[in-house]
Amino acid sequence: MGHSWALQRPHPVLRPFVARYLGYAQDDVTLAVHRGLPSRHVTLIVSLAEPIDCAGLPGAGRLQALVGGLHTSPALITQSRVQRGLHLELDPLGVRTLLGVSAAELSGSITDLAEFGADLARLPERLSEAPDWPSRFALLDEVLAARAVEPARPAPELDQAWRLLRHTGGLVRVGDLAGEIGWSRRHLGERFRTELGLAPKQAARVLRFERAGHLLRTGCHDLSAVALAAGYYDQAHLSHEWRALAGCSPRTWITEELPSLVEEPAG
Structure with missing residues (x-):
């Protein structure tokens, strides 16, 4: 191809x-x-x-x-x-x-x-x-x-929360995230969902999944190692989440999709 x-x-x-x-x-x-x-x-x-x-x-x-x-x-x-x-x-x-x-x-x-x-x-x-x-x-x-002449950025606290979630690959606890930005957990959840459409826990779930996908794209096909690096309990947890979020098993995705995808850029 x-x-x-x-x-x-x-x-x-x-x-x-x-x-x-x-x-x-x-x-x-x-x-x-x-x-x-x-x-x-x-x-x-x-x-x-x-x-x-x-x-x-x-x-x-x-x-x-x-x-x-x-x-x-x-x-x-x-x-x-x-x-x-x-x-x-x-x-x-x-x-x-x-x-x-x-x-x-x-x-x-x-x-x-x-x-x-x-x-x-x-x-x-x-x-x-x-x-x-x-x-x-x-x-x-x-x-x-x-x-982009007049940027419409959200509250600085929300920007900080999203940045911290991304930086940790979704591994920071929501309570710790709220404490870091000075909001209550409930207030963070409400503001986060209102702006992004996902709750912080959902966003963290997506970020862990994305981290696993990055590892697979860059050549790590040991699913136990991928699970550990992406913050899952074990390979079974990774496979369960992959089926829920991707609609197939990790092995199926590697076989069907990976050969045709763009390589991850350096950095």
Whole structure:
């Protein structure tokens, strides 16, 4: 299967809101259904080929471009033989700035990108007309930077809580997290869910799962070692969580999905 990838960080003004841009081009795709896994990011995907045929979450359908909120079950994407497009990883606390809604309003669902404004509705066509990946990335910088003129960040305590959760890979206890930022556990839970759409415990669960996926992508296929490093009790706990969040066992995912995925960038 021929495939190519292009990775780039966004313009510095966008880095508080967007982790990276990923361009992908794949020919002769053989995996019929790709699992879009839960992660720390709100995802923005633009197809430069056929519309994205997705299922498994509310709002799914055939869309040329979509935004996927934080979720705790897989999005199921039916794949055609040829795949061309761009995948953006958005910080959930940055989507208010870029899309005008909270991550909670997107949580657990898929939304047509066109619903967020005429400039974003035109983006698939404009990206398709661009001649190469650098031109497409520059266009993304231009369109998104225009939306980041007046950032809408949440309370500093909430930003700190989300940063600490990410830094620990979801291993910090919610009570300790609340104490660290000076809020009660109940207040943290309410504010966190209102802004991100997941409770802190749910977010920690996703982060542990994401850590396990990172280890699998980078070549560690000893499931007992992966479980220990990602903060699970044992391999059985890892396998149970993987089936719940990915819809399949870790071994099945390694066999079916791993060969076609982009390698994790250094750093």
